[in-house]
Amino acid sequence: MYHQQWLELVQQALSEIETQYAQSPVSEKPKWRNRFREIKKSCDQMLESWAVIAEQLAELMEKYPDLNEEEKEIEEEVWLHESAVRSFRQGQGYYGLTMFKEAKQLFEEVVEHEPDFLLGRIYLGLSQFHEGELHEAERHFQLVTNTASHDSFVGFAHHMLGCIAVKRGDDRKAIKQFSKVTSLLPDHEDAWFNLGACHFRLGEYHEAVPYFYHALSVNEDDWEAMYYLSHCYRHCQEWNSVSFWRLASYEKTHHPRILESIAHDYEEMGDHEQALEWYQRLLASDPKRTGAYHGMAWNLWALKRTDEAIMWLKKGLTLFRDDQPLLFAYVWMSMASGQMRKAVHALDLLPLEQVEQPMWLAMRSRLSSQQGDYQEASRLAEQLMEQEIPTLKAMGHYQKGRIFLEQKNVDEAIRHFKEARQLAKDWKDPLFFEGVCHLMNGCPDHTRSCWSEIVT
Known part of the structure; x- marks a missing residue:
C-alpha cells in the first residue's frame, strides 16, 4: 500500500515538472531542476533497497526451494543468474517510473551478461521502443520470436513488432504481426x-x-x-x-472525446437541439474544450438564434484568444449577418504570420468582395489559385467566380466555377452558382443539369 502511494506521488510530481518546466521563466527553472534531482535521488535509494531485497529473496529461494513451490518451474526464458538480479530489478523499477533511458542502460547490462535471458531482452526492446529506437527494438523482438519456446513470449514479441510497424505508418505489415499474435494467443x-x-x-x-x-x-x-x-x-x-x-x-x-463525438453525430443528423444538449454536457465536463464553444455557436446559428451564436463565439474567444476556428466562425457569422464592421475589426486582430494562410485569404477575399472592393478581392483569390494543393486552388477559382458573378460577368464566372469543379469534384457549391449563371444567361436546361448533380 505504501509503495503504491509513493509511486503515485512520484508520477504526479514528474507530470507536474513535465508540464511546468518548459513554460517557466528562467528564474524559476532552478526550482524544477532541484525538485527533479530530489525525486531521482529518492528513486535511486528506493531501487537500491529493492535490489537488496531481491538478492535476499533469490538467496532464500536457492537455500529453501520449497518456499516457492506453488509457482511453476522456472524456464530458461526467465532464468537469471543472481549476479544480474540487481541490474534487472533496478531496470524494472526505472521502467515502472517511465524513466526509459535509465532503464535501457541497466537492461543493456543484463543482456550483455545474460544473452539467453529473454525477459531481459524484452524489457530492453520495450525501453528502446519508448525511446524511439525502433530499429534496435525490432532486432531484439525479432530475436525473441526466433528463439523463445513459449507462446506467451513469441506472441508478445510479435505484438511489439506490430506496434513498431504502426509507429512507422505501415499498417499492412502491422496487420500481419497482430494476426500472428491472435493465432498464438x-x-x-x-x-x-x-x-x-x-x-x-x-x-x-x-x-x-x-x-x-x-x-x-x-x-x-x-x-x-x-x-x-x-x-x-x-x-x-x-x-x-x-x-x-x-x-x-x-x-x-464519461470521456470528453465521446461527448464531443455524440454532439457531432446529432449535428450531422440535423438534430441541433440534441447537439446543443450534448455540447452543454461537454462544457460541464471540460470547460476548456474549444470545440464545445464552436459547436454551441454553430448549432444555435443553424436554429437561427444568431445573437446567441455570436455570444458563444465571443465567450470562446475571450478564453482562447488565438483559436483560429473560433475566430474564423466569428468573422463568417458577422459577415453573414451583415455586421461588416465587426468582421473587419476581428480580422485586424489576426497575427501577421496567419494573414496569408489559405483559410484567411478566402475569408478576406469574400469580405473585400462584400465591401465592393473587387480589385482586392480578386488579388486575394488569385493568391489562392496559385496554391499547389488542388482543393485550395479550387477555393480560389470559386471565389473568383463569385466576384465575376457579382460584377455580372457571367461567362467568366462560369469558367471559374467549372475549374473549381474539376479541382474538387465532390464540392457542390460551384455547381449551384454555375447553375445560377446559366439561369442569368437564359439557359434553364443547363441550370437543371447542374442542379440535378447536386441532389444525386
Missing part, C-alpha cells in the same frame, strides 16, 4: 483491438468491425473498442448502431 485483447485500428486507419471500416467485436468478447468493458465501432458505423451511415455504441462507450467512461 486468442484472448489477447490488445492484438484484436489493434487489428481493428489498423483496418480503420486504412479506411477499411467493414473489415475493422469484427476485430473490435473480438476485442469486446475478451473484455466487455473496452470503451475504446465501442468508440471505434461507433466511428466505423458512422462511416457506413448506420446511425442506429452509431448511437448505440457511442452511448455504450459513454456509459463506460
Whole structure:
C-alpha cells in the first residue's frame, strides 16, 4: 500500500515538472531542476533497497526451494543468474517510473551478461521502443520470436513488432504481426483491438468491425473498442448502431472525446437541439474544450438564434484568444449577418504570420468582395489559385467566380466555377452558382443539369 502511494506521488510530481518546466521563466527553472534531482535521488535509494531485497529473496529461494513451490518451474526464458538480479530489478523499477533511458542502460547490462535471458531482452526492446529506437527494438523482438519456446513470449514479441510497424505508418505489415499474435494467443485483447485500428486507419471500416467485436468478447468493458465501432458505423451511415455504441462507450467512461463525438453525430443528423444538449454536457465536463464553444455557436446559428451564436463565439474567444476556428466562425457569422464592421475589426486582430494562410485569404477575399472592393478581392483569390494543393486552388477559382458573378460577368464566372469543379469534384457549391449563371444567361436546361448533380 505504501509503495503504491509513493509511486503515485512520484508520477504526479514528474507530470507536474513535465508540464511546468518548459513554460517557466528562467528564474524559476532552478526550482524544477532541484525538485527533479530530489525525486531521482529518492528513486535511486528506493531501487537500491529493492535490489537488496531481491538478492535476499533469490538467496532464500536457492537455500529453501520449497518456499516457492506453488509457482511453476522456472524456464530458461526467465532464468537469471543472481549476479544480474540487481541490474534487472533496478531496470524494472526505472521502467515502472517511465524513466526509459535509465532503464535501457541497466537492461543493456543484463543482456550483455545474460544473452539467453529473454525477459531481459524484452524489457530492453520495450525501453528502446519508448525511446524511439525502433530499429534496435525490432532486432531484439525479432530475436525473441526466433528463439523463445513459449507462446506467451513469441506472441508478445510479435505484438511489439506490430506496434513498431504502426509507429512507422505501415499498417499492412502491422496487420500481419497482430494476426500472428491472435493465432498464438486468442484472448489477447490488445492484438484484436489493434487489428481493428489498423483496418480503420486504412479506411477499411467493414473489415475493422469484427476485430473490435473480438476485442469486446475478451473484455466487455473496452470503451475504446465501442468508440471505434461507433466511428466505423458512422462511416457506413448506420446511425442506429452509431448511437448505440457511442452511448455504450459513454456509459463506460464519461470521456470528453465521446461527448464531443455524440454532439457531432446529432449535428450531422440535423438534430441541433440534441447537439446543443450534448455540447452543454461537454462544457460541464471540460470547460476548456474549444470545440464545445464552436459547436454551441454553430448549432444555435443553424436554429437561427444568431445573437446567441455570436455570444458563444465571443465567450470562446475571450478564453482562447488565438483559436483560429473560433475566430474564423466569428468573422463568417458577422459577415453573414451583415455586421461588416465587426468582421473587419476581428480580422485586424489576426497575427501577421496567419494573414496569408489559405483559410484567411478566402475569408478576406469574400469580405473585400462584400465591401465592393473587387480589385482586392480578386488579388486575394488569385493568391489562392496559385496554391499547389488542388482543393485550395479550387477555393480560389470559386471565389473568383463569385466576384465575376457579382460584377455580372457571367461567362467568366462560369469558367471559374467549372475549374473549381474539376479541382474538387465532390464540392457542390460551384455547381449551384454555375447553375445560377446559366439561369442569368437564359439557359434553364443547363441550370437543371447542374442542379440535378447536386441532389444525386
